[in-house]
Amino acid sequence: xxxxxxxxxxxxxxxxxxxxxxxxxxxxxxxxxxxxxxxxxxxxxxxxxxxxxxxxxxxxxxxxxxxxxxxxxxxxxxxxxxxxxxxxxxxxxxxxxxxxxxxxxxxxxxxxxxxxxxxxxxxxxxxxxxxxxxxxxxxxxxxxxxxxxxxxxxxxxxxxxxxxxxxxxxxxxxxxxxxxxxxxxxxxxxxxxxxxxxxxxxxxxxxxxxxxxxxxxxxxxxxxxxxxxxxxxxxxxxxxxxxxxxxxxxxxxxxxxxxxxxxxxxxxxxxxxxxxxxxxxxxxxxxxxxxxxxxxxxxxxxxxxxxxxxxxxxxxxxxxxxxxxxxxxxxxxxxxxxxxxxxxxxxxxxxxxxxxxxxxxxxxxxxxxxxxxxxxxxxxxxxxxxxxxxxxxxxxxxxxxxxxxxxxxxxxxxxxxxxxxxxxxxxxxxxxxxxxxxxxxxxxxxxxxxxxxxxxxxxxxxxxxxxxxxxxxx
Numbered sequence: 011x012x013x014x015x016x017x018x019x020x021x022x023x024x025x026x027x028x029x030x031x032x033x034x035x036x037x038x039x040x041x042x043x044x045x046x047x048x049x050x051x052x053x054x055x056x057x058x059x060x061x062x063x064x065x066x067x068x069x070x071x072x073x074x075x076x077x078x079x080x081x082x083x084x085x086x087x088x089x090x091x092x093x094x095x096x097x098x099x100x101x102x103x104x105x106x107x108x109x110x111x112x113x114x115x116x117x118x119x120x121x122x123x124x125x126x127x128x129x130x131x132x133x134x135x136x137x138x139x140x141x142x143x144x145x146x147x148x149x150x151x152x153x154x155x156x157x158x159x160x161x162x163x164x165x166x167x168x169x170x171x172x173x174x175x176x177x178x179x180x181x182x183x184x185x186x187x188x189x190x191x192x193x194x195x196x197x198x199x200x201x202x203x204x205x206x207x208x209x210x211x212x213x214x215x216x217x218x219x220x221x222x223x224x225x226x227x228x229x230x231x232x233x234x235x236x237x238x239x240x241x242x243x244x245x246x247x248x249x250x251x252x253x254x255x256x257x258x259x260x261x262x263x264x265x266x267x268x269x270x271x272x273x274x275x276x277x278x279x280x281x282x283x284x285x286x287x288x289x290x291x292x293x294x295x296x297x298x299x300x301x302x303x304x305x306x307x308x309x310x311x312x313x314x315x316x317x318x319x320x321x322x323x324x325x326x327x328x329x330x331x332x333x334x335x336x337x338x339x340x341x342x343x344x345x346x347x348x349x350x351x352x353x354x355x356x357x358x359x360x361x362x363x364x365x366x367x368x369x370x371x372x373x374x375x376x377x378x379x380x381x382x383x384x385x386x387x388x389x390x391x392x393x394x395x396x397x398x399x400x401x402x403x404x405x406x407x408x409x410x411x412x413x414x415x416x417x418x419x420x421x422x423x424x425x426x427x428x429x430x431x432x433x434x435x436x437x438x439x440x441x442x443x444x445x446x447x448x449x450x451x452x453x454x455x456x457x458x459x460x461x462x463x464x465x466x467x468x469x470x471x472x473x474x475x476x477x478x479x480x481x482x483x484x
Contacts, residue, residue, distance in 0.1 A: 014099070015112045018086070022113050025085040030078035037070040038063065048147045062146065065139035069132065072380045075124060076417070079117065080387040081410040086113070087395030096396055106458050110392055117388040121381040128377045129274050137272040144266075155181075164215075164251045166190030179206045184219060186249070197226040199247075215251040222247065270366075270373045282370040289363050296356035303348050364431060371435030372428050379439050383417065386443055389450035393457030417442050 042049070049059065090096045090109075099109050155161045160170045167190065172183035181204045188197040201222025209216060224242040266272060273281060390413055398409065420442040428438025 014104070014109070018109065018112050019116065021089065022082060022086045022116065025082035026078055029081040029085075030074055033074035033077045034067055034070055037073055038067055041066050041070070045143070045147075048143075054146065058142070058146070062139065062142050065135050065142060068135035069139055072124075072128065072132070072376075073418075075120075076380070076383045076387050077410070077414045079120065079384050080391040080414055081407065083113065083117075083388050083391030084395040084398075084410050087392050088398060088400045089395075091396050091399035106393075106396060113388070113392065117385055121385050124384055125377065125381040128380050133272045133274050133277075136269075137266055140269070140271075141266050164253075166192075167251065168195075180204075181206065184222070196228075197224070199224045199249075201247075209250075213253060215253055217249045217251065219244070219247045219249065221245060270370045273370075273373070275374065275377055278370050278374045282367055282374065285363055285367040285370065289360055289367065292356060292360055292363065296352065296360075299352055300349060303345065303352065365429065368429055368431060368435055372425060372439055375436050375439035379421075379443060382443050383421075386446050386450050387413070387417070389454055390446065393450075393453040396457040397453065413446075417446055420445055 087096070096106070096109065100106070155169060155171060155174070157171060157174055160168050162168050166188070168187040170185045171181040174181055182202070184199075184201045184204050186199040187195045188199065189195050191197075199219065199222060201219035203221070204217055204219040207216045207218070208214070222244055224240075224244065224247070226240045226242075228240060268281075270278065270281070391410065394409060394413075421439075424433070424438035424441040426438075427433045428435045
């Protein structure tokens with residue numbers, strides 16, 4: 011039995027690692043495709059990009075791990091059934107449940123590991139990834155001056171060159187508009203050629219201009235409309251451009267730490283409880299302000315019914331004089347607008363807080379659904395592999411992708427309904443597991459009883475028998 015256990019573990023571990031890395035790579039390429047415009051052309055250091063990819067890969071584990079477990083379990087038992095190893099085990103008196111036991115224990119251990127990963131590692135990775143991604147997206151593109159196009163990447167300057175030499179440093183026919191003083195384009199510099207060089211600390215770009223002219227419009231003297239104009243010719247002039255804005259500036263990660271994706275179970279529970287109290291207080295505050303605006307005494311013990319009075323006209327407003335009637339209508343209109351404004355503000359505030367509360371509840375349930383999904387998909391994949399009796403990356407890949415897409419679509423739909431407040435958060439997050447659990451139980455039962463669920467010959471025999479019975483009755 012020890013040899014059988016080792017055989018099963020080795021057969022399961024290889025496909026698990028392989029499919030997990032493949033799924034993670036595909037998801038990582040999808041992320042790169044989505045954010046390629048924010049990464050390219052900004053002169054980022056290689057270690058910044060690697061660090062971002064590592065954080066992103068960690069955040070993609072909840073998607074890659076269930077798919078890897080499903081596919082690897084189908085491949086493992088499909089290979090065993092295809093090579094008649096499961097048949098040999100059954101002939102030796104070893105049931106399918108006994109064969110599955112080592113992998114069941116492995117799946118349970120993976121589930122516990124997935125829970126701790128989701129609760130402790132994933133929030134930190136989300137915090138690091140979102141903070142770094144925000145800084146990268148805010149980063150300016152790298153310094154790139156093209157021929158014949160005005161370059162406005164350096165604050166306070168607009169630069170145009172007619173030609174650049176192959177060394178990338180020598181420029182010809184340079185035109186520079188200097189509006190660094192925030193007074194408009196009052197200064198322009200033209201030069202026949204120039205050369206760019208970085209300072210030693212790479213904080214400044216030093217542009218050396220040769221044979222040029224500087225044109226500058228001076229400020230007008232006080233009380234006069236004249237604008238003095240200065241023209242200066244030079245053989246050589248140096249301009250220093252500050253490049254500090256091109257360096258990646260790291261944002262304080264504490265600014266992101268209160269987001270629901272960066273919290274563990276205890277922090278989510280505390281934040282959700284705080285939001286629930288704020289919603290209750292906001293509702294109470296709205297009703298109190300509503301009662302005050304309508305001049306309603308909420309203390310029933312001090313309420314006194316006014317003395318009754320007979321009115322000749324059933325339309326109560328018409329019993330008053332014209333001036334009094336206009337005052338009453340104006341007061342009523344003002345009170346109605348005030349109540350509507352109070353209600354709109356309160357409903358909008360409560361709706362925002364309720365949606366935020368739903369996001370916290372969704373994230374709280376997600377910590378458990380990831381682990382449970384791994385277990386359910388194992389109980390779908392293992393018996394399914396034993397039934398279809400096909401290993402490799404052919405039929406198992408097709409079947410596993412079909413089940414995983416079904417699980418993912420149901421999960422995404424349930425989460426969306428929960429976010430919108432259509433259903434409670436726990437129903438939206440657990441609906442996919444509830445739907446797939448009976449399928450796993452059914453497939454395990456069929457695999458245990460040697461069902462020919464995917465045998466086309468059995469279906470052909472069934473329909474031939476059915477048509478034969480119909481002919482006899484006819």
